[in-house]
Amino acid sequence: xxxxxxxxxxxxxxxxxxxxxxxxxxxxxxxxxxxxxxxxxxxxxxxxxxxxxxxxxxxxxxxxxxxxxxxxxxxxxxxxxxxxxxxxxxxxxxxxxxxxxxxxxxxxxxxxxxxxxxxxxxxxxxxxxxxxxxxxxxxxxxxxxxxxxxxxxxxxxxxxxxxxxxxxxxxxxxxxxxxxxxxxxxxxxxxxxxxxxxxxxxxxxxxxxxxxxxxxxxxxxxxxxxxxxxxxxxxxxxxxxxxxxxxxxxxxxxxxxxxxxxxxxxxxxxxxxxxxxxxxxxxxxxxxxxxxxxxxxxxxxxxxxxxxxxxxxxxxxxxxxxxxxxxxxxxxxxxxxxxxxxxxxxxxxxxxxxxxxxxxxxxxxxxxxxxxxxxxxxxxxxxxxxxxxxxxxxxxxxxxxxxx
Amino acid sequence: xxxxxxxxxxxxxxxxxxxxxxxxxxxxxxxxxxxxxxxxxxxxxxxxxxxxxxxxxxxxxxxxxxxxxxxxxxxxxxxxxxxxxxxx
Numbered sequence: 001x002x003x004x005x006x007x008x009x010x011x012x013x014x015x016x017x018x019x020x021x022x023x024x025x026x027x028x029x030x031x032x033x034x035x036x037x038x039x040x041x042x043x044x045x046x047x048x049x050x051x052x053x054x055x056x057x058x059x060x061x062x063x064x065x066x067x068x069x070x071x072x073x074x075x076x077x078x079x080x081x082x083x084x085x086x087x088x089x090x091x092x093x094x095x096x097x098x099x100x101x102x103x104x105x106x107x108x109x110x111x112x113x114x115x116x117x118x119x120x121x122x123x124x125x126x127x128x129x130x131x132x133x134x135x136x137x138x139x140x141x142x143x144x145x146x147x148x149x150x151x152x153x154x155x156x157x158x159x160x161x162x163x164x165x166x167x168x169x170x171x172x173x174x175x176x177x178x179x180x181x182x183x184x185x186x187x188x189x190x191x192x193x194x195x196x197x198x199x200x201x202x203x204x205x206x207x208x209x210x211x212x213x214x215x216x217x218x219x220x221x222x223x224x225x226x227x228x229x230x231x232x233x234x235x236x237x238x239x240x241x242x243x244x245x246x247x248x249x250x251x252x253x254x255x256x257x258x259x260x261x262x263x264x265x266x267x268x269x270x271x272x273x274x275x276x277x278x279x280x281x282x283x284x285x286x287x288x289x290x291x292x293x294x295x296x297x298x299x300x301x302x303x304x305x306x307x308x309x310x311x312x313x314x315x316x317x318x319x320x321x322x323x324x325x326x327x328x329x330x331x332x333x334x335x336x337x338x339x340x341x342x343x344x345x346x347x348x349x350x351x352x353x354x355x356x357x358x359x360x361x362x363x364x365x366x367x368x369x370x371x372x373x374x375x376x377x378x379x380x381x382x383x384x385x386x387x388x389x390x391x392x393x394x395x396x397x398x399x400x401x402x403x404x
Numbered sequence: 405x406x407x408x409x410x411x412x413x414x415x416x417x418x419x420x421x422x423x424x425x426x427x428x429x430x431x432x433x434x435x436x437x438x439x440x441x442x443x444x445x446x447x448x449x450x451x452x453x454x455x456x457x458x459x460x461x462x463x464x465x466x467x468x469x470x471x472x473x474x475x476x477x478x479x480x481x482x483x484x485x486x487x488x489x490x491x492x
Contacts, residue, residue, distance in 0.1 A: 046461065
């Protein structure tokens with residue numbers, strides 16, 4: 001059985017606000033949500049900025065007892081899933097819950113929960129940590145939380161492949177719906193990495209920009225970390241049409257590859273292979289693609305390598321592609337990155353508007369694609385891809401189609 | 405550039421890279437020593453500990469040889485001792 005897979009719901013919580021319309025409004029305006037960090041003490045880090053979710057009060061979303069059971073990343077997952085499910089109009093019966101999957105990406109799990117616990121242990125010399133530490137910090141806590149809220153009793157799991165987590169999750173969910181293994185999939189990713197201990201580890205890697213994220217610019221100085229979650233509802237096209245659902249867009253292909261090369265250095269060969277695999281899965285020629293939502297981290301290495309990979313996968317058509325990095329606006333949200341970028345890509349197809357690469361200053365000759373600098377671009381595009389390339393050399397590319 | 409400084413820097417590089425100290429000489433490039441980008445930041449981290457200095461990202465970015473690394477540390481140590489001598 002091979003079925004077409006429609007996206008019928010989206011939820012997102014990001015530095016732009018607590019809903020998908022907030023995210024899309026920001027991206028469509030080409031506005032960057034990168035701001036001074038408030039979640040860690042000032043001066044603790046070499047970099048002062050991040051893409052923080054603003055004004056997040058868990059008690060607006062959860063009972064007090066529930067809130068204390070959930071790390072911030074799991075709270076984000078639940079908030080985004082609720083919006084996605086509500087917007088899809090799906091009501092989960094017991095039977096449908098058994099035929100539904102939840103696959104949510106998460107790279108780090110409950111980093112601030114661990115950080116707090118270990119601070120009490122090592123700094124305050126307390127002899128114990130909270131008994132909720134494990135349940136809060138495990139990377140699947142977000143997926144499990146969503147399963148409880150909606151009685152989803154089918155396959156529920158988390159994929160943790162660093163910055164490709166959400167693309168691997170959505171891709172796997174897409175294949176399970178396409179093959180008929182499940183009827184509905186709730187898929188995406190969430191991450192809340194802005195705790196002092198974890199940010200110190202990023203600082204030591206020397207890949208975080210001291211100013212802002214400027215993908216593909218000659219003076220880019222690194223990535224900017226962000227937090228949030230995005231969730232998509234996937235269902236067979238036939239089912240969506242039969243129930244009169246709004247079709248936001250379609251997922252038509254998914255490609256994966258591994259570099260088998262280096263734990264942190266990217267490889268153009270591996271990245272290009274994932275893009276080609278995605279096109280093959282979608283049964284599309286390279287020239288069918290109009291837009292690439294780039295991995296586009298803003299590091300020196302990624303942007304050059306990704307440019308080379310896009311040129312390799314698309315050949316002469318690369319010159320005609322619109323390529324943008326929305327990480328310049330919502331930050332690099334690690335395990336949520338592919339999910340926020342799927343939401344951005346679906347918005348671009350649906351609205352005929354390409355979100356730009358913000359904070360762009362001047363072109364780097366080694367990144368010589370049309371990167372849609374600073375200003376959103378009106379363009380009717382039928383097919384788009386969204387790239388995610390993770391530390392560890394794990395690449396995942398989703399292929400999207402505009403709703404008919 | 406003192407012999408003591410050179411030997412401390414090359415010693416840190418050798419220890420971090422798990423290679424014999426005599427292989428790390430002042431005229432070697434990182435490429436010759438098989439030092440990649442991740443090894444490089446690991447060495448910077450170890451040097452910050454060894455010399456109690458803060459090596460800014462921008463200063464570290466262009467370093468490709470042992471000599472450049474020693475020169476960089478020398479500059480940071482000079483700035484540190486100047487800061488310690490000047491009145492607050």
